[in-house]
Amino acid sequence: MAQRIQNLRRAPTSSKMARALDFSSRRWALRIIWELRVGPLNFRALQAACGRISPSVLQRRLHELRALQIIEKIPRLGYRLSTAGEKLFQVLAQLDKWSRDMPVPLEQK
């Protein structure tokens, strides 16, 4: 385990990781996944859950997330996490924990 992390520290950033980080930096991408943790949500419900996302961006992200097979569209219920999406949720759960443990409040201008 410690060994695994040591190797991670030495190895150059993999292209897969570079892409994952790049994708993570698209606005609302991770938030959408996080909101879907509760179960399937339709377009408007997701919009409301995210707070202030504009529909054009939501629409774009949904397409992207579907192309990556992180979420899937189901006929009457809207969108839900795929298996890969569920695994990504587990990672985000760690981020949630981290954010709660942060000594400095994560305020941004």
Place this chain on the structure above:
Amino acid sequence: MAQRIQNLRRAPTSSKMARALDFSSRRWALRIIWELRVGPLNFRALQAACGRISPSVLQRRLHELRALQIIEKIPRLGYRLSTAGEKLFQVLAQLDKWSRDMPVPLEQK
């Protein structure tokens, strides 16, 4: 553990998490942390490690990350992860693992 995740699924998105997700979506923010996993890097080294980041954005992110006390500036060596930054690295290590296990390649246009 399963219980903890169940609770996460039910609870609304905390404001701390919302901010963490928002911050994660600033371009290069997580990548910078990931590149610093190897140890302290100076400005130009970080620039090179990230590949194509423009100096103005790097500069801005470094300020933000310092304000959040995720990284710290050390006189001759450049920038390095703080304790909180190291913890965030652990989360990113999970993301790295996830990206490697992804069945669909994370390609983006």
Place this chain on the structure above:
DNA sequence: ATTATTGCTATGAATACCATAGCAAAGGTT
């Protein structure tokens, strides 16, 4: 003294994101 490296700042163009309005299709109600 000269050259190279480093840490930045400035600038203008390209891209991403925003708020808002609106509309066709489907579902529910009377």
Place this chain on the structure above:
DNA sequence: AACCTTTGCTATGGTATTCATAGCAATAAT
């Protein structure tokens, strides 16, 4: 059936973010 509501999206035009590139003062190395 006629009406109203909800839903999933598209269109538009403005604002913010990020980009590539150039450059410059300060420090370090030769």
